[in-house]
Every structure is written in C-alpha cells, then in structure tokens.
Amino acid sequence: MGHRVTDSRVFRQRGAFAYLDDEDRYLSAQTSPDFKFGVIGCGMMGREHMRNTLLVGGASIGGIFDPTPKSIDHALKMLAKLQPSELPKTYGSLEEACADPDTDALIIATPNYTHLEVMRVATKTNKAIFLEKPIATSVTDAIEVCRLAANHRNIVRVGLQYRHKAVYAEAITEVLEQRNIGEVCSVNMLEHRFPFLDKVGQWNKFDEYTGGALVEKCCHYFDLINLFAGGIPEQVFASGSQAVNFKDFTHDNRRADGLDQAHVVINFDNGVIGAFSLCMFVPGSREELIVCGDAGRLHASEQALLGEQNQNRVELWTGENGVSRISTPSYPGYIANAGHHGSTFFEHVAFIEELATGEYRGPSLAEAFWSIAVGAAAQRSITERALVDLSDILPVGFDASSFSS
Ligand SMILES: NC(=O)c1ccc[n+]([C@@H]2O[C@H](COP(=O)([O-])OP(=O)(O)OC[C@H]3O[C@@H](n4cnc5c(N)ncnc54)[C@H](O)[C@@H]3O)[C@@H](O)[C@H]2O)c1
Known part of the structure; x- marks a missing residue:
C-alpha cells in the first residue's frame, strides 16, 4: 500500500x-x-x-x-x-x-x-x-x-468488503497470489453467529425484503467461496430451516420467515467443490474458511463470544513444500473498530483510490451477481428439497462476463 x-x-x-x-x-x-x-x-x-x-x-x-x-x-x-x-x-x-x-x-x-x-x-x-x-x-x-x-x-x-477482513486478505495472498497450497480443490466456509439484529422496520426478518438469509448475509461467504474456487458455480444443493430464532416474532401482523440454519454444497465448472455451514443462534460469532489444495491446506478463522474481543487466526500447512505457520493477522484497533473488523475501512480506501487514480482491485458487479445467484439457488434448493442447476435460475443465453465493470 x-x-x-x-x-x-x-x-x-x-x-x-x-x-x-x-x-x-x-x-x-x-x-x-x-x-x-x-x-x-x-x-x-x-x-x-x-x-x-x-x-x-x-x-x-x-x-x-x-x-x-x-x-x-x-x-x-x-x-x-x-x-x-x-x-x-x-x-x-x-x-x-x-x-x-x-x-x-x-x-x-x-x-x-x-x-x-x-x-x-x-x-x-x-x-x-x-x-x-x-x-x-x-x-x-x-x-x-x-x-x-x-x-x-x-x-x-x-x-462485499469481507475480502478485506484481515484473515481473508491473508488467505487471498497465500492461496491466490503466492499459490502456497497449489491448485485449489475444495473450499469450505462456516458462519456461526448471533441472530439477525434489530433493524429499522425489522425488514431483515422477512425473506421478501432480504432475498432470504442465504442471499442477505451469506452473499459475503459465497463471494469468498467463488473467489477461491476460481470457477463458475454450476449446481447447488442445500438444506436449512428456521430452527430457533424469531419463531414468535411478528411485525405488521406478519410472522418472521427467515431461516437460521443451513448447509450448502456447490459444484463449480472447474471441478472445485464448495460447502457452507450457517448457524444463527450462537452466543458469539465464528467464521471459518478452509481451502484445500493439491500442495497444502489453509484454515482461516475469526471468532468472538458476544461482547468479547475478536480473535483472528490463519494456519497454513504446506508439508514438504515449504514453511508451515500459524499467524494472527490484525489491523490497528482504530481501523478494526470502525466496522466489520477493519474491512469497511479498506473497502473505502479502494473506493477513494479508484476515484483518485482510476485503479481498482476488488469485487466486480459480475462477482456480486454470482454471490447472489448461489444464495438464491440455495434458497430454492431448500424450498424444493432438490439439487438446483444454476442454469435453471438464469435467463437463457445469460453471459456473466457482459456484466463485469
Ligand atoms: N457489507 C456489510 O457487511 C453489511 C452489514 C450490514 C448491512 N449491510 C447492508 O446495508 C444495507 C442497510 O442495512 P442496515 O443494517 O444499515 O439497515 P438499517 O435498518 O439499520 O438501516 C437502513 C436505513 O435505510 C433507510 N431507508 C429505507 N428505505 C430507504 C430509501 N428508499 N431511501 C433511503 N433510505 C431508506 C431506513 O429508514 C434506515 O434508516 C442493507 O442492504 C444490508 O444488507 C451490509
């Protein structure tokens, strides 16, 4: 920088x-x-x-x-x-x-x-x-x-600023830039966290307003899974339910209908397999990313019990290919505390730099689109209890590359 x-x-x-x-x-x-x-x-x-x-x-x-x-x-x-x-x-x-x-x-x-x-x-x-x-x-x-x-x-x-979280920024450097685990074969992510927070008009309790929890919140994780997979998502299978949260919650005489737990499996066109686990009734927050390559494995996590300090950790196993290590990536406190563990700050740095210089490195509109497409396919898979082909939810002749900016 x-x-x-x-x-x-x-x-x-x-x-x-x-x-x-x-x-x-x-x-x-x-x-x-x-x-x-x-x-x-x-x-x-x-x-x-x-x-x-x-x-x-x-x-x-x-x-x-x-x-x-x-x-x-x-x-x-x-x-x-x-x-x-x-x-x-x-x-x-x-x-x-x-x-x-x-x-x-x-x-x-x-x-x-x-x-x-x-x-x-x-x-x-x-x-x-x-x-x-x-x-x-x-x-x-x-x-x-x-x-x-x-x-x-x-x-x-x-x-989609989670790409800038300290642990994921490190993972991007290790896996995608330095290729330290070789060819990526599988990507797993997990978000286990507290329930959706109160919002103005409580819009986030209803699928009609959010697009479904797997679109609303999990687009961040599908963006990361897609990024590390390096391919186009082709098929999605998911199961999920509203197990615990907001079962007695009503607003304007409507019952909350968002799911609070899900498992999602994704097949990519390049053979990479992806998976995601969501649980939203946990007294804290824990995120994990596991990327397995043909030459090593990376595990990145951040976690905090409710009200406690966040802890970051990245573990890299490279076997006989080089240095394996554990690190605790971080940003200065005044940046981390400005929101989303500092990732929002770096998203703004990228935005301002692009306004000033025209240079940009970050998620494109096409990538934002795919992050939603996977979430929408997962929501449909849960409703239909069936594997969903992305082609079934995309218009005929859809060309994602024409949407990149
Ligand atoms: N990137 C992230 O990590 C992240 C985190 C949280 C929320 N979000 C997203 O940010 C957006 C806002 O979420 P929030 O948590 O701030 O919700 P919020 O309910 O706290 O705030 C939304 C605000 O928008 C106002 N509003 C509603 N309709 C409007 C309109 N047509 N024009 C102008 N203002 C309008 C509401 O009055 C309210 O003040 C959502 O899309 C949410 O998914 C992103």
Missing part, C-alpha cells in the same frame, strides 16, 4: 493535538478531502460508511437522505462530532439527494429490497456509486442492477 508512518491517521485524529496552532502542525496537519459523498440510507451500515469515509480522509459527507427522522438525527449527531467543520445537507427526497451538484459519489446503504429502485434513480446521475450488498434480492433484479451499472457513466462498486 506504501503508506508512510508519518502519514498515519493516528497523528491526524482531532482532539489530541487540538492545543497546537496550525503552524505547529506537521504530523497532525489536516488535509482537505478531495471528494464529497452523499449517503442514502443512514441506518447501521450508512453510519458505518460515514465513519469510514471520514477515517480514510479522502472525502467528506456532503449530504444525507433517509425517510426515517430518527436515522437522520442519529447520523447528524455523529457527524457533528466527526465532521465538526461541515454540516451535511439533509435532502428531502431521493431525487434531490442524487441531483446534488456538490457531491461526487453516492453511498447506498438502504434495505436490500430497495436497492434496485434506488439504483434506477442514482444511475440517472453521472456520480460514482457505492451500493451495499446484496445488490438485489432476486436473480432477475440483480441482472437489472448489473445492466444499470454497465450503462452507468461512472464506477459502481459493491459492499
């Missing part, structure tokens, strides 16, 4: 050096941001994006839009502390937010089921767009989002 220690954001954090005159500032000199972002959707993730935008430092928050007054109030209070020199505009409508000539990019962090309709308005501008995952709740809508993105006059990036 080539970031010098003298440029560390620690020195530039407000407060500690507030007593200095500007002429005495060198390490703590403030730089003015080059870009302004408009944030659409100011709930949990919208605020995480605001925090990370300001922590990265290349952009300020020029304006915010959310139909829920409490979300706006909460975001304004946070920004009054983090961005005291600039009060963001509050827009009266999505159209107004998108049309603001003062912003360069839009961060869309609204509930899943709104992504397509928000994208239809956002792509009428020529602003860069950052869209939260999953890009849509169904394969059909995801194809439409990809089409909008491909025709957009600026970049469209997606929130």
Whole structure:
C-alpha cells in the first residue's frame, strides 16, 4: 500500500493535538478531502460508511437522505462530532439527494429490497456509486442492477468488503497470489453467529425484503467461496430451516420467515467443490474458511463470544513444500473498530483510490451477481428439497462476463 508512518491517521485524529496552532502542525496537519459523498440510507451500515469515509480522509459527507427522522438525527449527531467543520445537507427526497451538484459519489446503504429502485434513480446521475450488498434480492433484479451499472457513466462498486477482513486478505495472498497450497480443490466456509439484529422496520426478518438469509448475509461467504474456487458455480444443493430464532416474532401482523440454519454444497465448472455451514443462534460469532489444495491446506478463522474481543487466526500447512505457520493477522484497533473488523475501512480506501487514480482491485458487479445467484439457488434448493442447476435460475443465453465493470 506504501503508506508512510508519518502519514498515519493516528497523528491526524482531532482532539489530541487540538492545543497546537496550525503552524505547529506537521504530523497532525489536516488535509482537505478531495471528494464529497452523499449517503442514502443512514441506518447501521450508512453510519458505518460515514465513519469510514471520514477515517480514510479522502472525502467528506456532503449530504444525507433517509425517510426515517430518527436515522437522520442519529447520523447528524455523529457527524457533528466527526465532521465538526461541515454540516451535511439533509435532502428531502431521493431525487434531490442524487441531483446534488456538490457531491461526487453516492453511498447506498438502504434495505436490500430497495436497492434496485434506488439504483434506477442514482444511475440517472453521472456520480460514482457505492451500493451495499446484496445488490438485489432476486436473480432477475440483480441482472437489472448489473445492466444499470454497465450503462452507468461512472464506477459502481459493491459492499462485499469481507475480502478485506484481515484473515481473508491473508488467505487471498497465500492461496491466490503466492499459490502456497497449489491448485485449489475444495473450499469450505462456516458462519456461526448471533441472530439477525434489530433493524429499522425489522425488514431483515422477512425473506421478501432480504432475498432470504442465504442471499442477505451469506452473499459475503459465497463471494469468498467463488473467489477461491476460481470457477463458475454450476449446481447447488442445500438444506436449512428456521430452527430457533424469531419463531414468535411478528411485525405488521406478519410472522418472521427467515431461516437460521443451513448447509450448502456447490459444484463449480472447474471441478472445485464448495460447502457452507450457517448457524444463527450462537452466543458469539465464528467464521471459518478452509481451502484445500493439491500442495497444502489453509484454515482461516475469526471468532468472538458476544461482547468479547475478536480473535483472528490463519494456519497454513504446506508439508514438504515449504514453511508451515500459524499467524494472527490484525489491523490497528482504530481501523478494526470502525466496522466489520477493519474491512469497511479498506473497502473505502479502494473506493477513494479508484476515484483518485482510476485503479481498482476488488469485487466486480459480475462477482456480486454470482454471490447472489448461489444464495438464491440455495434458497430454492431448500424450498424444493432438490439439487438446483444454476442454469435453471438464469435467463437463457445469460453471459456473466457482459456484466463485469
Ligand atoms: N457489507 C456489510 O457487511 C453489511 C452489514 C450490514 C448491512 N449491510 C447492508 O446495508 C444495507 C442497510 O442495512 P442496515 O443494517 O444499515 O439497515 P438499517 O435498518 O439499520 O438501516 C437502513 C436505513 O435505510 C433507510 N431507508 C429505507 N428505505 C430507504 C430509501 N428508499 N431511501 C433511503 N433510505 C431508506 C431506513 O429508514 C434506515 O434508516 C442493507 O442492504 C444490508 O444488507 C451490509
């Protein structure tokens, strides 16, 4: 990354050096941001994006839009502390937010089921767009989002930031860049965690609004499985159920219907096999990635009991091929604590770098599409109790490469 220690954001954090005159500032000199972002959707993730935008430092928050007054109030209070020199505009409508000539990019962090309709308005501008995952709740809508993105006059990036988690960034380096376990043969992932959190309007308790838990949350893991497998997913078999969570939960007279446990098996066109295990009634969170290659095995994990510090671990076995080792990859605390163990920070670094230089390394729209396609196939497999061929849920003649941006 080539970031010098003298440029560390620690020195530039407000407060500690507030007593200095500007002429005495060198390490703590403030730089003015080059870009302004408009944030659409100011709930949990919208605020995480605001925090990370300001922590990265290349952009300020020029304006915010959310139909829920409490979300706006909460975001304004946070920004009054983090961005005291600039009060963001509050827009009266999505159209107004998108049309603001003062912003360069839009961060869309609204509930899943709104992504397509928000994208239809956002792509009428020529602003860069950052869209939260999953890009849509169904394969059909995801194809439409990809089409909008491909025709957009600026970049469209997606929130599959788990690739930047310290343990997975290490795994990518070991497995895909340094090829330290040889040819990948199988990829296993596991997410065992606490239940879905409360949300504005509790949209995440209903498959209609999320696309199903295997689309909503697990698109992150299917993105990683697809990435390490290095092929196109062809067939999916899954079993799952709503075993424990929200069985007595109703909202607007509707019963929660999201599943909370699942096992998913994936066949890829290159012969690699993938598997995923989900459990959402655990008093903590544990993620695991196991990649087996013909020359070694990598096991990456992160875990925390509820309320406890996260622990990271990567174990590499290379036998007679080289050095086997165990490491505990990490980011500085102020980055890790900014959200999703630091991965959101590095997703913003990538977004700002692309705005500034045009160079980008990260998930494409096509990859975001496949992360949903596997989830949607798994949801269907559970409903139909049958193996699902991806070709059965894709339109005839579908060509994923035409969706990459
Ligand atoms: N990348 C990640 O790791 C990650 C983590 C959590 C959530 N997410 C995604 O972020 C998105 C938002 O989730 P959240 O957890 O912040 O939910 P949330 O319920 O906390 O916040 C959503 C906000 O969007 C607002 N909203 C609803 N419809 C809107 C519209 N049409 N225009 C503008 N604002 C609207 C709501 O009023 C609410 O304030 C979802 O797509 C979710 O899947 C991603």
